[in-house]
């Protein structure tokens with residue numbers, strides 16, 4: 001459930017008319033709902049009251065500082081994958097002791113900074129990474145808390161580009177080698193083994209892959225115990241899907257309940273790293289129709305948002321709902337491809353959409369709060385969109401629209417004469 005609903009013939013973000021936001025801040029514009037973010041975080045957090053746990057929101061899904069600060073205030077931890085995400089989590093008031101660091105290519109400077117601020121855990125993905133971590137910790141005279149990201153080899157039945165837990169993927173350590181790699185980690189002098197971690201993919205719409213992965217990791221935790229390696233936390237990663245179209249993903253509460261039941265007789269802290277299921281439906285992308293262009297085979301609505309603002313349709317052929325901000329009663333509907341101004345045939349936001357449109361109309365692309373702005377670029381030298389957060393009847397500009405000067409800052413023209 002989210003807080004973008006129609007009232008008196010127009011779309012509201014919580015209590016604020018989206019058309020007013022577009023007027024005030026211009027388009028394309030990302031709009032986030034604070035109440036939706038809070039609701040989604042609590043959907044994970046509250047059913048776990050009796051279970052030691054930490055919900056580490058995956059910063060990659062939406063790293064806007066205001067979004068992070070809303071979650072930090074609720075007690076969220078953060079799952080980061082770069083030094084940049086670490087600085088953002090800290091700047092937003094995140095507690096370093098609640099940060100876990102994932103990713104296959106952590107650089108020495110990123111590891112150093114994470115050790116200096118004292119993060120909770122490094123989710124390690126390879127033997128060379130273990131050794132790099134041990135070296136950097138030694139240089140700093142500290143010990144690095146680690147878990148190994150184990151690849152449970154379950155098929156999450158999602159888009160191949162966002163499936164991560166299969167043998168064929170670049171992520172994690174093979175299940176069959178996990179005990180051996182843990183033993184190697186235990187032999188290094190500057191590491192503290194504290195957890196086991198996995199993340200099997202994203203936009204997963206059924207529970208069995210998650211629970212199969214969890215069962216495999218529980219077996220591993222027992223094997224490690226027998227080998228004298230005590231594990232204090234189990235990190236199940238993120239990956240729960242959302243409804244973009246006609247998917248029926250499980251609710252976080254049902255997922256969490258199934259996990260809780262499996263942990264009943266164990267003294268393990270549970271960590272989770274949800275991103276999409278917290279942020280996706282807490283955001284929309286608002287765009288204006290520039291022109292309607294009848295084609296020979298189909299009609300196009302050319303809008304002011306493009307693949308540089310929202311790349312998911314072009315990259316994954318992803319379907320996101322596109323709805324009018326002020327629906328028209330009298331105009332007949334037609335079938336449109338909703339396309340941007342970028343010089344690529346792949347620059348579409350949606351295809352074959354039945355809509356009643358006129359030039360100047362506003363459209364809202366739903367479920368754009370995750371993997372939206374964060375994946376935007378300056379392609380075609382377009383400025384990145386502004387971002388606004390709504391809370392009840394209040395609105396906050398949380399990131400200004402980029403300017404051309406900002407785009408060019410840090411570049412220098414090359415003197416080529418002579």
Ligand SMILES: Cc1ncc(COP(=O)(O)O)c(C=O)c1O
Nearest residue numbers: 058102202238239273274275276
């Ligand atoms: C290690 C890790 N944790 C968490 C996430 C968040 O996933 P999602 O947004 O699907 O919940 C990802 C992205 O897939 C990830 O790679």
Ligand SMILES: N[C@@H](CCCC[NH3+])C(=O)O
Nearest residue numbers: 060162202203312370371
């Ligand atoms: N960016 C992807 C998901 C990748 C998840 C990150 N590991 C998406 O938009 O669906």
